[in-house]
Amino acid sequence: MDIMDVSPFADGAAYVKGRFVPIAEAAIPVTDWGFTRSDAVYDVVHVFGGGFFRLNDHLDRFIHSMQARRLNPPEDRAAIEAVLHRCVALSGLRDAYVAMVASRGRPRVAGSRRPADCENHLIAYAIPWIDVIPKDVQERGAHLWIASTPRVPDVSVDPTVKNYQWSDLTSGLMEAHDHGYDTAILCDAQGFVTEGPGFNIFIVKDGKVITPDRGSLHGITRQSVLELCGMMGIPAEVAPLPRAELEDADEVFAATTAGGVMPVSRVGGRILGNDRPGPVSLSLKEAYWRKHAEGWHYTPVRLLETA
Known part of the structure; x- marks a missing residue:
């Protein structure tokens, strides 16, 4: 050319x-x-x-x-x-x-x-297109570090208003990289799980999907995951999520516009399952992209007019 x-x-x-x-x-x-x-x-x-x-x-x-x-x-x-x-x-x-x-x-x-x-x-x-967690990392499952930096309180910076105040998230990300992990998750000062740098977090415990009710953006992909759970008959809820429940989860996955449903295989020093993405995480990931291909919530891009 x-x-x-x-x-x-x-x-x-x-x-x-x-x-x-x-x-x-x-x-x-x-x-x-x-x-x-x-x-x-x-x-x-x-x-x-x-x-x-x-x-x-x-x-x-x-x-x-x-x-x-x-x-x-x-x-x-x-x-x-x-x-x-x-x-x-x-x-x-x-x-x-x-x-x-x-x-x-x-x-x-x-x-x-x-x-x-x-x-x-x-x-x-x-x-x-970019992925918050690279595709090869998604394939083996992301390694997630629980940061020592607490999330900024909701009363100080409203997390439902998408903003560029990332100081706490960036500190958590640097800490994760210092320890050889792919990305981080932050808890609030009371020890409840919030979100990561650019993504919402979900756990799976005894077949039930849970995502935090605080310190988090009301993600559009988060909304999509909850809708998919309803379609697939998977119990799901938005609820308080103590750090201990994250560390004891059967599966963990992240969700964001820039990457979709992204499985996690390690949280801190704990290996989940067989150190690979779990079955519920994978089924939701597959459903998410299959629904895309079927035209779910699809708005065609308006092409440029030609003379």
């Missing part, structure tokens, strides 16, 4: 300050409060086989997050949806990681410390 035939959006497409640009050209000012204060909310939806998965659910959550943090970019819901479609269409990707971000921006009044004085703005981008 001639180099001139390669699209400038082949590595991804972004929308910044009302313009669509190649991902490498996407930038914000260093004085944007989204950067200097992590004063932003975001959401991520994935594209599989040329269509968004649960796009309306992700838009609902994004709108909720913006309202909770009093962020109001000029684009309304319909415009945000159109931007996401165009980012994917420009990229030409059939499988993609698609982000939407509302940033506080910079104050209209120089030197102002009032959030209300800032000019909020929308950022969006589509890049090639």
